[in-house]
Amino acid sequence: MRPEPVQLDALGPRGEFRARDRRAVTDVTGRVAAELSLVPPPFVSRALSALRRAQPAPPDERARRIAAAADLFATGTVAGLGASAYRLLVSRVGGVPITEVESAVRRIADRLRALPAALANARPGAAVTDWRDPAVRAGRAAHTRRGEVFAVHAAGNHPGTHSLWPEALALGYRVAIRPSRREPFTPHRLVTALRATGFGNDEVVLLPTDHTGADAVLRGADLGLVYGGDDVVRKYGADPTVLLQGPGRSKILLTADVDWREHLDTLVDSVAGRGGTGCVNTTGVLVEGDPTPLCEALAERLSALPSLPPDHPEAVLPVQPAAGARAIAAYVERRAAGTRPWLGAETVADELGDGSAVLRPALHQLARADAPQLGAELPFPCVWVAPWSQADGIAPLRDTLVLTALTRQEPLLDRLLAEPTVANLYIGDHPTHWMGPGLPHDGYLSDFLMRTKSVVRD
Incomplete structure (x- = not known):
């Protein structure tokens, strides 16, 4: 019953x-x-x-x-x-x-x-939260709604x-x-x-x-x-x-001075970890050089993830009603036109026979760093891999919630940290879904909710 x-x-x-x-x-x-x-x-x-x-x-x-x-x-x-x-x-x-x-x-x-x-x-270091604070007698900034x-x-x-x-x-x-x-x-x-x-x-x-x-x-x-x-x-x-x-459009950059094989676990985890549904999951990977070997290795690892109902203790992939999953797969097929599929749209909706379907990972190789698919974010592990060169600069890396930069090039890191449209920069072997206690997600929420005003009292 x-x-x-x-x-x-x-x-x-x-x-x-x-x-x-x-x-x-x-x-x-x-x-x-x-x-x-x-x-x-x-x-x-x-x-x-x-x-x-x-x-x-x-x-x-x-x-x-x-x-x-x-x-x-x-x-x-x-x-x-x-x-x-x-x-x-x-x-x-x-x-x-x-x-x-x-x-x-x-x-x-x-x-x-x-x-x-x-x-x-999140509060400015010189700000107080109460006008009764003794420091206000000398004049202080107050953090107010x-x-x-x-x-x-x-x-x-x-x-x-x-x-x-x-x-x-x-x-x-x-x-x-x-x-x-x-x-x-x-x-x-x-x-x-x-x-x-x-x-x-x-x-x-x-x-x-x-x-x-x-x-x-x-x-x-x-x-x-x-x-x-x-x-x-x-x-x-x-x-x-x-x-x-x-949309987060989170990304990973791999430059030629780093061996991607040493970071394959982090790449897979960034794409599919925590169910692969979040704005902090990786949707774009940019590789200095030929991305084909990386695509092959990623496809092998992602294709091995099991298709299971969401309440199964070994489930790792998201599940949706079968009709919705088929619609997502059809969208992927249209959006991926002209790309090289390693895990294509035809394998995305894996029906479980009970009216639901697992959304299996999709992986497509792009021809260039400015390909429009790089900005496509979907509610399951879907990743677009593109070649990147120094000549491409940081333009393909913009509009990114989290960017994991696997590089030793400090001038490049300086530019990425200064780029206003990169919300968070993780340097080295850190998955894009990593979050630290007390750290901002897309800035601190209080940056939006609060302001500072000068206060002085007798």
Whole structure:
């Protein structure tokens, strides 16, 4: 007997709200796993007004609540779901390998517990957070919010994205989350845990809604965070009140003074590690010289990864409904026209016979460093390998969230560190999905949320 679908209520300023308009959330086989309540724009407006009226607790109390919520989120029973049941739902619905879900949950909890130190890292060294600080008598910079209400259009490709927005709560913002219908379990669980550990219903809300309501969420906030692809970048790119988390287009550069064979494990891990679905997974590899031997070795390693259901303990690749996987494979075939396929579109959608399909790695060799495919990012391990020469310069490496540079050429590294469109530079044998505690992802979120102002007192 199949279990009843989980009811995911909206979490408004008056508590849980089960709407008449509920949408089915299906797992990768098409089975209904949950029903998500959708709220209309008037509900959104009332919720955001309540957030604006609320007053934040003192900073130390906010940090205590978030740390307690981290423990509850990772190990407790929240909204009737135990930790194991929650992780299984995320894996079965989002298609993320279960071991990666487990790892992501640990990373989220660790990051939330470490928020005070992370915020201190991001704050200007001379800035204070309270006008009562004795240093203010001589005049100091104060770190203050740019607004009061922060809205998030959440991503659904990986639970780890939800480790970022709680920073806004820690800074005293009141926060509204519009969850992705693809994976609403993580934000629902996290918001519920935060409320259980002391945050008021009028301090953090979960507002599942349609596209009209989604626009209302952003309009009613002072600042917003939006995840999405190029279409989202086009829609919100000119809005200074919206911080975009678009495609990462993360890359690896291998120059001729480095032997790629010594770094093959890191190359494979960068492409396919953590399920291969993230903006920090490698989508482009540029090789000084002939990339053919590297392509051959990468193809051999990537083709050996198993095709398994997402909740299998040895699963490492993402899974999607079969129809969606076939559509992605068809897109890869069109986008790869004119390239040399090592792992081509015909092997991408590996159907498991239950209505789902594993998204197997794709690998294509490009003829030149400025080939348009180098910017194509897809939600599975899909990598484009191109030749690179000194004459190409750093132009092919621009617009990159993470660049791992396997090179000993210090002048080149100087240029890459100075390049504004390279968000993060990893020098040497570090996978592009590496993240260190307290370090920025795409800059610090507080760079966007906060400002400094001069303060002096008698």
